[in-house]
Amino acid sequence: MQRQHIVLPRQLPPGVTQLPFSDAVRAGDTLYVSGRLGLDPATRRPPQDPADEARLLLDDVRAVLAAAEMTTNDLVMVTIFASDVAHFATFNAVYVQYFDGPLPARAFIGSGPLLFGCRFELTAIAVARE
Numbered sequence: 537m538q539r540q541h542i543v544l545p546r547q548l549p550p551g552v553t554q555l556p557f558s559d560a561v562r563a564g565d566t567l568y569v570s571g572r573l574g575l576d577p578a579t580r581r582p583p584q585d586p587a588d589e590a591r592l593l594l595d596d597v598r599a600v601l602a603a604a605e606m607t608t609n610d611l612v613m614v615t616i617f618a619s620d621v622a623h624f625a626t627f628n629a630v631y632v633q634y635f636d637g638p639l640p641a642r643a644f645i646g647s648g649p650l651l652f653g654c655r656f657e658l659t660a661i662a663v664a665r666e
Contacts, residue, residue, distance in 0.1 A: 537564050542603045559600050567604045567662040571617075572596045573654045582654045586623045590630035593656055598634070601662060610662040611640040617647035617657040627656060 542560040560569045574582060574593030582589045594608075601607055616627065624644060632639070640660075650657050 539563050540604065542567075542600060544599060544603060560604060562604050565664040567601070567606055567610070567664075569597065569600055569658075569660040569662065571657045571659045572600065573651060573657055575652065575654070581652060586626045586655050587630050589655055590627050593658055594630065594634045597658060597660065604662070606662050606664055608634045609636055610664055611660050612663050613661040614640050614642045615659050616642070616644045617650060618644060619647060619650050619655050621646040623655055 540562040541558040542562065544559050557570050559572075560567050562568075572593055574589035574591070574596065576583050576588075576592065583592065598608060601610065618624070618627065621644070627644070647657070
């Protein structure tokens with residue numbers, strides 16, 4: 537089975553010289569999305585507002601999916617790590633705006649601290665629709 541490695545052009549977070557992973561790997565019809573963060577492109581830090589961070593995160597996921605010619609509607613499993621589960625409702629209010637149909641399976645996991653002070657990190661699996 538052929539594999540396609542998706543690597544988006546990006547600015548690295550402060551103090552990071554390279555990222556030792558692909559943004560996603562496509563194997564057949566399945567795309568495995570690496571952990572994504574909602575960093576502000578101007579500051580490379582999370583925004584103050586958790587809803588803004590969720591939007592940046594989900595926009596980033598959209599970009600990775602688009603590079604593999606997929607959309608959020610191709611997602612079948614999403615895992616969100618949250619530094620504080622108190623942001624559950626805020627995240628959900630943004631999350632549902634990124635889908636046109638049935639939602640993928642999902643886990644929302646309290647994780648403790650995340651990289652660069654982020655509140656959310658998302659990883660996912662997508663399968664291309666026929």
